[in-house]
Amino acid sequence: KQEVTQIPAALSVPEGENLVLNCSFTDSAIYNLQWFRQDPGKGLTSLLLIQSSQREQTSGRLNASLDKSSGRSTLYIAASQPGDSATYLCAVTFQGAQKLVFGQGTRLTINP
Amino acid sequence: DTAVSQTPKYLVTQMGNDKSIKCEQNLGHDTMYWYKQDSKKFLKIMFSYNNKELIINETVPNRFSPKSPDKAHLNLHINSLELGDSAVYFCASSRQGTGYEQYFGPGTRLTVT
Numbered sequence: 070k071q072e073v074t075q076i077p078a079a080l081s082v083p084e085g086e087n088l089v090l091n092c093s094f095t096d097s098a099i100y101n102l103q104w105f106r107q108d109p110g111k112g113l114t115s116l117l118l119i120q121s122s123q124r125e126q127t128s129g130r131l132n133a134s135l136d137k138s139s140g141r142s143t144l145y146i147a148a149s150q151p152g153d154s155a156t157y158l159c160a161v162t163f164q165g166a167q168k169l170v171f172g173q174g175t176r177l178t179i180n181p
Numbered sequence: 182d183t184a185v186s187q188t189p190k191y192l193v194t195q196m197g198n199d200k201s202i203k204c205e206q207n208l209g210h211d212t213m214y215w216y217k218q219d220s221k222k223f224l225k226i227m228f229s230y231n232n233k234e235l236i237i238n239e240t241v242p243n244r245f246s247p248k249s250p251d252k253a254h255l256n257l258h259i260n261s262l263e264l265g266d267s268a269v270y271f272c273a274s275s276r277q278g279t280g281y282e283q284y285f286g287p288g289t290r291l292t293v294t
Contacts, residue, residue, distance in 0.1 A: 100280055111284040112271060113224075120280060125201055148250060159226065161282075168214070171224040 071096050071163045075172035081159050084151060090144040090175050092159030096139045100162040103134050103143050103169065107156045116157075117144070149179045185286035187272050193292045194262055202289045206278045207215030210284075211277035212236075213255035215247060218269040218288070227270075230238050231277055253276050262293045 082088050092102070096101045099121045105113040117133040119128045119142070125134045132145040146153055156176045162170040185206045194200050206213060214237075215227040229237035233249040244260045255272060272286040 075196075103282060105285075109204045112287040115282055115284060144241060156222065160224075166237075167212070168226040168239075169224075169232075169277075170218075170226075173221075173223055 071166070071170055072157070072171040073159055073160075073161050075157075075159055075175050077175060078173060079176040079178070081098070081178040081180060082149060084149060086149050087145065087147050088149055088177075090115050090143070090157050090159075091170055092142040093149050093172075094140045094142075094163075095113075095163045096163055097140055098164040100138060100164055102133075102135055102162075103160045104131075104142075105158040105160065107158060107174070113158065146151065147175075149164045151181050154179050183245045185272055185274055185284050185290050187270075187286040187287075189289060190287065191282070191290050191292075194293065195294055196262055196264060198262050200262060200291070201256055202270055202272075202291070204255045204257070204286055205276040206253055206272075206284070206286075208274055208284060210274040211252055212271040212275050213249065213252070214275075214283065215257050216253065216271040216273060216285075218271060220268070224271070228255075259291075262291075264293050267291055267293045 103118045104116040119135045130147040156174045158174045159172040184228045188203045212231045214229045218224045228247045230249045246258045269288045273283045273287045274282040275283045
């Protein structure tokens with residue numbers, strides 16, 4: 070079964086710290102992996118999209134890596150700010166399926 | 182300009198009623214999707230349309246019927262609403278194919294009482 074898992078479910082860190090969010094998936098045959106941010110009561114904002122042929126993508130303070138062989142992706146957030154507080158979702162498009170399979174998300178809290 | 186929009190944002194209704202949620206995208210995308218986010222915040226695909234044709238139907242009760250009048254619109258009609266239908270429904274769109282980023286609407290929070 071094609072599944073995506075995010076651990077931990079919640080993370081709380083002081084402002085200014087660098088942090089890593091984890092995502093794992095059960096099948097290495099993927100088309101791409103997408104990281105989203107969801108604020109409470111809001112929709113999803115796409116942060117980064119990594120194609121299966123890529124190893125990482127960067128946008129500002131965010132860096133996402135992809136290791137297909139181990140079925141893992143990480144989202145690195147540098148110099149965290151209170152405004153980074155949100156739920157971060159990882160989603161994978163597995164080969165043979167034109168749909169996103171989501172993880173449960175990691176709820177991130179940055180404490181001032 | 183809003184890329185993917187949904188109406189209404191909130192919908193409160195009683196069991197047994199029929200309701201519709203509308204979605205529109207102005208990104209020129211060929212593919213549109215409906216996702217459901219349950220009370221545990223887990224997001225799961227329901228339907229996908231490509232150029233007005235249904236391509237994914239993920240074991241959704243037939244009380245749910247998507248309709249795509251054109252490739253910029255994908256509406257979701259729900260018959261005989263049940264308590265378990267309460268959730269947030271998200272519309273999304275992307276270019277055709279599997280390598281493209283999906284863009285999500287703001288969601289519609291449906292509460293069935």
